[in-house]
Amino acid sequence: LVNYLSISIEQNQSWQIQESIIQLIGAIYEYIPSDEDQVLPRIFLLLPKLNFSNSIIINTTLIVLGRYGSWLGNHKDILQNCVHLCINALSNSELIQSASIALKELIKENRIYMSKYLNEIFPIMKSVLDNIHVQSNDRIRCLSIIGYILSVHPSKIVIDHLNIILVPEVNKLLDYLSRIDNNQENICTTLNFICVLITAIGYYGNQNDGEENEQQLKTTENSSNTSEVLCCILRDLDPILQMILKKYSDNIQVTEVCIKKNFF
Incomplete structure (x- = not known):
């Protein structure tokens, strides 16, 4: 070949x-x-x-x-x-x-090696996410990329970048909840996006960074306090999730998303 x-x-x-x-x-x-x-x-x-x-x-x-x-x-x-x-x-x-x-x-x-590209990749991913013409699957994939690359960074860096990505999504949820018309599809889509990002940040899969970086991975993971960061995110989301369930308690589609995505 x-x-x-x-x-x-x-x-x-x-x-x-x-x-x-x-x-x-x-x-x-x-x-x-x-x-x-x-x-x-x-x-x-x-x-x-x-x-x-x-x-x-x-x-x-x-x-x-x-x-x-x-x-x-x-x-x-x-x-x-x-x-x-x-x-x-x-x-x-x-x-x-x-x-x-x-x-x-x-x-x-290759999360450890790729982590150095955060400042190059993040603005591009943000630009893709802000593009209304980008397909839903591509947006979800970009969220996964952000999550994976953040997963080995210190908690402050993770939180700073999450604020940029999550705040617009949370505002969308609040906007959907404030409307009289039915927004179940939009709510489910936004919840799915948030879940994808959270799941990727909590990813601890196999790595190909070499044995020489094994200790670095452990140190980075410990310093990032990923579990603590994720708990803070879910804690802040909880009031909004409660509002969603209250408004759509009889909506199977919305409740299934909340349960399947382990928000509760």
């Missing part, structure tokens, strides 16, 4: 041919050992040279990057280039879905 990809670039072949090769590379990710260092590094060095003349090949490349998140965790020099590719792609509305999918996987697999 690396030879085919190299030839396609040298001969300036069509993006369709190159995209098909990238798809094949993405299809075998499950069979690649994390310590493979003969072929994949050559492939990833070729990626910037692809014929990115169509959004389809860019989307495919981004999806493949996400699939190799675990492998990239052991190759930080290559991971750095992939992160910037994802960040740059998020400014293009046609690439938000694939870029956010890739970035979510990269962060989920």
Whole structure:
């Protein structure tokens, strides 16, 4: 595959041919050992040279990057280039879905390393969330990205960023509650967004940051006091949740969301 990809670039072949090769590379990710260092590094060095003349090949490349998140965790020099590719792609509305999918996987697999990109990623995620034309699934994915990257930061940083993200969502809930008309769909959507963010912040999945960072992960997790932060959030949300249940006590859709999302 690396030879085919190299030839396609040298001969300036069509993006369709190159995209098909990238798809094949993405299809075998499950069979690649994390310590493979003969072929994949050559492939990833070729990626910037692809014929990115169509959004389809860019989307495919981004999806493949996400699939190799675990492998990239052991190759930080290559991971750095992939992160910037994802960040740059998020400014293009046609690439938000694939870029956010890739970035979510990269962060989920490598939280400690990726935590240094908070100041670069957060403003872009906020911009995506503020865009009313962004699809609901993409917004949810961006919330997960924010949550994962915050999960290894100190509690003050977590709270400062949560205030920026959560306050508008809470204000939405208060606005929906103040209206006479039925806003159950909007309330359920907003509750789901809040739950996704809280769940991501509390994530403690497997990491590929290496044994040398094991102690750093423990130290960071202890200093962030994640549980304490989450308890404070839920405590502050409780009065609003009570108001929602009181107003929609006979609404199955709303009550199910509250219960399934473990708000109570």
